[in-house]
Amino acid sequence: MILILIGLLVGPVFKLIDPADLHGIVGPFATVAIIIILIDSGLDFDISFLLKKILDASIFTILGNILITVSVGLMAHFLFQWNLLHGLLLGIVSSGTTTVMVHSLLEGLDINKETKNLLILESILNDTTLIIFAVTIIGLIKGTPEELISSIFSSIRDFFLEFFLGLFLGICFFLLWLEIIKLIPLRRKRNYVFILGLLFILYGTAELLGGSGILAVLVFSLFLGNLSPLMKYLNLKERYCTREHIQSLKSIALIQLDFSFFIRTFFFVFLGITSEIHIITLNLVLMAFAIIGLLILTRYISVMAVSLLDRKYNKHALLISTMVPRGFVATLLAFLPFNEGISIPSFPELVLLLILFTSIISILGTIVFRIKDDKHKKKKSEETQLSLADIDPVA
DSSP, rough: OOHHHHIIIIIIIIIOOOOGGGGGHHHHHHHHHHHHHHHHHHOOOOHHHHHHHHHHHHHHHHHHHOOOOHHHHHHHHOOOOOOOHHHHHHHHHHHHHOHHHHHHHHTOOOOOOHHHHHHHHHHHHHHHHHHHHHHHHHHHHTTTTHHHHHHHHHHHHHHHHHHHHHHHHHHHHHHHHHHHHHHSSSOOOOOHHHHHHHHHHHHHHHHHHTTTTHHHHOOOOOOOHTTHHHHHHHHHHHHOOOOHHHHHHHHHHHHHHHHHHHHHHHHHHHHHHHGGGGOOOHHHHHHHHHHHHHHHHHHHHHHHHHTTTTTTGGGGHHHHOOOOOOOHHHHHTTTTTHHHOOOOOOOHHHHHHHHHHHHHHHHHHHHHHHHHHHHHHHHHHHHHHHHHHHOTTTT
């Protein structure tokens, strides 16, 4: 929120930077940002941890995303006269939580591990799936209305083609990295620059051949972040978990923290600078609050559904429902329509309002949960003391 505020002050308020001067760099930086966020997701993604709770997390994430995407799309279309596909794109952007803030808000809360794992896995899954879904919707938007049905079938066909080609290229480039990294002399190693350059080549190659550059980079990053357990599972640990590979991974992870921090910081400030706050009207604010209301409602429905598998989620349904912070991925997707030559009036400004308001709602939801939990613990402690006093008068 502070970074967005800085951007607003530098841009629309004091006009130290003309927002129009920055529009030309949206495309290149968006590509860089997508690759960086996918590297982040891969390095932080523990596949063995995911497999333990994949069913609960997948049901909750997919059901929640579908409900919010459809409900926001229909609301934007019928109540606010938006194009339906524009509304669905807004729904996708609205549906993903941010990993960083979810981690921060959950620290110190006395909740069961099932709830904590569910929220963390949801945010991790959202970091990657939302970009893919948003790109798919943009592909439909760029088609003509007469071709909508054929565009949908074409998109499904293209999705499977892009998926398998992206998967294949991601695996091939990962195997290439495994072999090359051992051949580079230690004094000449530039691990992060090498991996970043390789991923740019992978992204471009996949897109050129008709595959998904995003999926290819994601697959590579997932293998990269899970090298040791993956090689152990395939009985290849001795060959592919050498000292060179471990040193390279440590070097990449260390620099990735700094580079990711820079990219994220840039985009939050960039969102503030390029936002036209003078066009933020009461209607836009009401629309943002309506979306947040739908977010909380659809998340509650999703919690109830996943509670059929594990009743431990019921206890923290309110916390899960109000854990709705939007972050870097939403900021990145706010510029995606412009980058693709699609004009959606007030889209970045609405995303800005959603980021601010959902952050506040999530913080308040955490505070309310903590207060209620403290009261419950205090009441339970008093009841325990009273029961002890009944058993032993001295106590």
